[in-house]
Amino acid sequence: MKQLLLILLLTAACFGNCFGQYYVRGQVKDEKGRPLVGALIKLHTKGNLQFFSGDNGLFGIPSTKQIDTIAITLDGFEPFRAAIETQKYQNLTLKMLAATASLMKNKLASITKNLSPNQQINFLSTIGESYTSFIENDFVAAKNYPETGFALNIDRASYSNIRRFLNNELTVPNNAVRIEEMLNYFNLSLDKTPNTTQQFTCNSTVTSCPWQANHHLVFINLNAPKLNLDSVPPSNLVFLIDVSGSMDKPNRLPLLQAGFKLLAKNLRPIDKVAIVTYGGNVAVPLPPTNGNELDKINEVIDSLTASGDSPGEGAIRTAYAIAKSAFIPNGNNRIILATDGDFNVGQTSDKDLEDMITIQRQSGIYLTCLGVGMGNYKDSKLETLAKKGNGNFAYLDNAAEAEKVLVTEFTKTIYTVANDAYVNVLFNEATIKSYRLIGFDNKKEAIADASSKVEGGEVGSGHNLMAIFEVEPIDTNTITGKQLATITLQYKLPLSGNNQSQSFPVAFNDQDLETAPATIRFATAVSMFGALLKNSNFSKNYTFSDVLTLATTAVDKTNVAQKEFITLVQKAERIYLPNKKKKKAN
Template structure:
């Protein structure tokens, strides 16, 4: 009997061992050029175990000892790999344009069920009531929990992202900048933009097998998603300005001017103390694994960056708004993370009430000369209370005068409200980022921690005066929703964009030199009652333009002015910096996605080749990822998989 019992125990042990799991790592590459493929789906067949590769094409999974590892990506032949005791895998996918025909675009949606899966964060047992009171505020406790609809994540359950055939995403309409005549409009004035949300959102569309709607493409945000190697200020100024002038890749007869701004670097230990309020949307629309669970993982990354002098409070909103964590020192990371882990989603969306409460909490814990900021994490689906963009805009404009800034982190798809979140961040003197995976969360909240949270210059504006003796016409590429009236440049009451620690900003002007024949230069019939003064332009130097920029110190209401000039001395495109050529390639890619009226001789092949040769060091692999996105978009465009929403 003892021998039989012992034999049964051995069999049970062997059975348990056979059904065990082990960790594997690997990377997915293009078989032709050996570049990593970001966003490829890696999953175990017949299970919910899987993930999408990161910007370096890498993945990490806990898998069974036996089974089939399926690796796929739009435009490539899928591979099935037999799992074994191996711990490392390198997968090379072959391009296959036929696979694109499997995807059918319906509005913003994709009819085929997605294979990509994401790990949902664990939900712990019911929380104890958290202490802390705010006057006139509902403080949520264990009895206030709202259950997640349709998803159980108690044991780290892997759930596929739901896909709907009908989508309710919203984007602001964009009227593309055209060419201006410097004789009639010598000044071009705009606010800087450091956001990169549009690029991340475009990446999400392309990786899901669809070209983005044209209004989702903001070319300046695509360009400024990437960091550039610009020299920091040498004087006490928070910003340095740099320029490069060459030919436009899509029309060599035209010039392309790059204006680059670089904010000063500040060591983390010398940054001011932070008073942060996490404002987290826990409404029913946030239940998906790529929303609230991803929010939780993202914010815990940010918590790991905090210092003892920093403080964090947490406000949530669904049917009502409430305080779930009073202001807590940054070295109490376990307490903060536990509060984050206990969040669940459900109910309607009282966004306006949540924002008001978050500002109230921030004011009560205000740090003089510190970094006081509300960080909103949401899909932007405000449908209860102050819901219109105009209402929210007025609310944020009033609150920002208190010295509390607002940053917005966008999540999810299907009901994503890009237009609303961009408005909130613009008016709240903060940044706007779209986070679609943990790699992007790390980039925004870890790698770019200082720039995301700590402002070194606010209300940064540029005004360029063009010399009509050198410039026949000019066009600002992108920044359509950042244009200012010429009078706004000297008006210190006019809000503009902000720059954080180490931030870079790039803006491009396409210039038609004087005397070049073209079809873009605006013309009108000669005036009947007035005659142009032929001697009006008396300047005879070699300057093509003068660039002025204004900024304010974070604690000041008075701007400072700096300026520089650009001579009519272009260099050959091949002799420009890697940054110039790569950013120009991104601009060309953006114009193609926008189906720009000014794309001229632009092509995917040209943008891809230019970007590939200008990747530079590319430590994080973001530039290589852009090349892969452009290659995929090229295949989609050839197959007619364009969005039906313009």
């Protein structure tokens, strides 16, 4: 017996020497020392087995060799491969791709070439909500700085959020007002027929300025191509739904459940949808499922309940992993994140989330953000996620808005016709003395960063964008008919990535605002309303009554949203000027 035990021990020792077990431990970081979660790791001795870096970028993998080869890949970074000593702790650094590094830089909503601003402004937090602070665009001398530009997008969250404040008899936080998003909300177009071409169309109008007699307004109306629904590519959608405790209110999770069920009705058999939730933990109650399995999809949506904390970071990573697993080449791959934005577990700062989403953006997966709630709504986070995730952003304040975004404007929200879309405007200094872009204001940190560039936006099918400049002409008597500016639109096609460029001339053929098309007058009223709500320096010469008078002459009485605008202006006047009614009563 002793002899047999000795033989077994000698055999085990020999086996251990020949096939010794080692354990590779370490951490994956980027060049700034930040941990990288979710990096794909392979060891030569493990063949095709896949491992991933976990929390804080840590990993541990068994190996049978003292020297092994490790390979690491992660979207947005250069592949890493090296021979390592398995007995030593590994601190491994991934180098960011040049394209990713460019995306990581601060990005502007608009820019004037060679202009150096020096204003300061602080981040704003209001009643538990957070909004990014902006610096309003000022007048610029065309002789010194003739070239300017702005990003295109379909974001419209600001308007419905403003409506929520006014309907609750509250003043609107200044930085919650983004005039370009207010204009986006109404889908304003000078051309009443859909654009069925494969390129953008552009209409421009020049009118008198109602608040400055010697100034004019220049309206740029760009119409995106409208896709034929019969030929749109299949969709791979992931509904990423916040089910944390803060969502347990009628205007949060129940509202989202109703909205997603409406969206699901539009899915086709060739589409796929998955559901990821986070509340206490991250779960996948619905793996990728064909769009025609509506009962199954609705059953999962109806089963959701709210509780727990908000591990938003982990949920976003899981959603991207699910989207990648069901990725459709040349398809519409998109995550739809629905939340009040109150992340409190994992990476929670706007900057950390921005960096994480920027890396994920390289995967070809779009990100749509839907905001809900009041009191702890984090507008700044959702705006950042949408812009860095190459997507769009809306705020749902009621069931009608959910239907508008997810059903009525389904194709605009879900199907992209242009990426990195950007408009460059070159003013003719012989006709224009100075100009300012209304809206498209920039974040403080982007303004302060000398390396900042304009971040082009995502444009959805059939979207109409209205941008407005206030200009000071050289001499209106001598420049009529002359060229005022040249507009250059630049964008990339979604599937091929091919760069596209279109140019449009703008002539100085002005008209009185009173005789301009109703669309132009209504757009002017919307911009004036936004300026008053945000207490703009350029709103001193008009009032809510002036906005109401102009809007009333232009409103389309068949358009529910435009009729509601009149009501909101009246509410704002009562809230912001409470003494006016009392004086009238006396």
